[in-house]
Amino acid sequence: MRIPISPSPVLCLSLAALVACAGSATAAALSLPVALRPIVFYHGMGDSAHSKGMVQLFESIRDIAPGIFIHSISLAESESDDQRAGFFGNVNNQIELVCEQLKGIEELKDGFNAVGFSQGGQFLRAYIQRCNGPPVHNLVTVGSQHGGVSDIPGCVQAEDASCRLMRTIARSGVYSGYVRDHIVQAQYYKDPKNIERYLERSIFLPDINNELAIKNSTYAKRLTSINKLVMFMFKDDLTVKPKETAWFGFEDENGEIIDLEDQDQYKQDWLGLKTMDHAGKLVFDILEGEHMQFSLEDFTGKITKPYLLEVEDGNASLEDENDHRDQRKMGHRHRKGSSRHHDRGGRHGRNKNRLAIPRILGSDAHDQIVL
Ligand SMILES: *[C@@H]1O[C@H](CO)[C@@H](O)[C@H](O)[C@H]1NC(C)=O
Numbered sequence: 001m002r003i004p005i006s007p008s009p010v011l012c013l014s015l016a017a018l019v020a021c022a023g024s025a026t027a028a029a030l031s032l033p034v035a036l037r038p039i040v041f042y043h044g045m046g047d048s049a050h051s052k053g054m055v056q057l058f059e060s061i062r063d064i065a066p067g068i069f070i071h072s073i074s075l076a077e078s079e080s081d082d083q084r085a086g087f088f089g090n091v092n093n094q095i096e097l098v099c100e101q102l103k104g105i106e107e108l109k110d111g112f113n114a115v116g117f118s119q120g121g122q123f124l125r126a127y128i129q130r131c132n133g134p135p136v137h138n139l140v141t142v143g144s145q146h147g148g149v150s151d152i153p154g155c156v157q158a159e160d161a162s163c164r165l166m167r168t169i170a171r172s173g174v175y176s177g178y179v180r181d182h183i184v185q186a187q188y189y190k191d192p193k194n195i196e197r198y199l200e201r202s203i204f205l206p207d208i209n210n211e212l213a214i215k216n217s218t219y220a221k222r223l224t225s226i227n228k229l230v231m232f233m234f235k236d237d238l239t240v241k242p243k244e245t246a247w248f249g250f251e252d253e254n255g256e257i258i259d260l261e262d263q264d265q266y267k268q269d270w271l272g273l274k275t276m277d278h279a280g281k282l283v284f285d286i287l288e289g290e291h292m293q294f295s296l297e298d299f300t301g302k303i304t305k306p307y308l309l310e311v312e313d314g315n316a317s318l319e320d321e322n323d324h325r326d327q328r329k330m331g332h333r334h335r336k337g338s339s340r341h342h343d344r345g346g347r348h349g350r351n352k353n354r355l356a357i358p359r360i361l362g363s364d365a366h367d368q369i370v371l
């Protein structure tokens with residue numbers, strides 16, 4: 001499905017327009033024609049903060065908005081250690097590091113827009129729920145696993161030693177002591193056939209999804225405080241199981257997809273998602289392609305322009321949560337079941353623009369493992 005993007009409200013942002021705007025008396029008095037919120041990215045599994053693909057995205061934003069502040073979350077000094085931290089570690093500790101890191105960045109102090117790729121999406125949501133200081137305005141998650149995964153993801157590149165090691169270790173049992181505390185992917189694995197064990201043993205997802213008996217009201221309070229939670233699902237995602245987890249969907253024990261609105265999560269508003277939905281703060285949208293295989297054109301048209309480059313005019317305030325002027329241009333909610341009617345087969349013809357971002361979750365669908 002295609003969402004028509006309305007003409008951008010950002011008038012003085014393109015390089016050409018900047019020159020034109022700077023010519024006017026008002027704009028000439030300002031050093032920048034508009035104030036833009038900084039952007040924070042969180043990469044996915046197998047990727048690192050400043051990989052070629054990530055840097056390409058940052059450049060695509062700076063082509064439109066030169067001078068915008070962009071921070072890419074990194075959990076280690078070196079790119080290779082940062083990549084490894086996407087496989088090995090305790091996610092709760094990692095979120096704490098992220099909280100410290102973002103708190104220490106002066107440019108972010110008035111808030112920022114955030115983009116999380118794949119697992120980076122649910123980790124940024126955890127940042128909001130556990131810290132949110134500085135505060136997030138829009139959170140855009142791309143192919144994330146909000147609802148958990150029913151299988152440990154595979155490795156895209158055969159030579160990815162960290163990924164292969166992660167899978168080997170995960171095979172010994174996702175909820176066993178060592179694995180559940182040290183393998184990142186095990187910490188958002190959810191066994192559809194044994195929910196009780198998941199609730200009892202998993203150290204991350206049941207807590208961050210407020211699925212445990214005792215709910216943390218701070219989580220809902222912080223999440224509902226953001227402007228928008230925008231969730232993209234990949235239309236032809238064969239590597240995240242189930243792909244509907246990008247919209248908080250999950251499977252029942254027979255493999256049937258339960259949409260968010262049919263879950264207690266929504267009905268009992270554990271995270272405030274129902275409240276957000278009613279306030280027009282949830283966006284469910286689709287990107288063409290396999291997991292993390294989007295075009296630069298889609299990134300700019302569907303993510304950068306509508307959610308990352310909103311103009312903050314002199315009168316707009318970061319706290320202005322009641323402003324729903326632009327709601328009509330947001331994605332339509334895909335109602336029940338619609339997510340399952342997409343053609344899973346087709347490849348389409350824009351591959352030359354595909355980004356070099358490593359796919360987070362592998363495509364070795366045949367390499368099923370029994371957990
Ligand atoms: C709820 O979450 C906040 C943020 O992580 C934490 O400070 C607080 O202790 C939690 N409350 C309970 C009851 O667990």
Ligand SMILES: *[C@@H]1O[C@H](CO)[C@@H](O)[C@H](O)[C@H]1NC(C)=O
Pocket residue numbers: 313314315
């Ligand atoms: C800001 O508010 C002032 C006074 O209410 C108004 O005159 C001005 O046009 C507003 N500016 C913008 C950019 O909306």
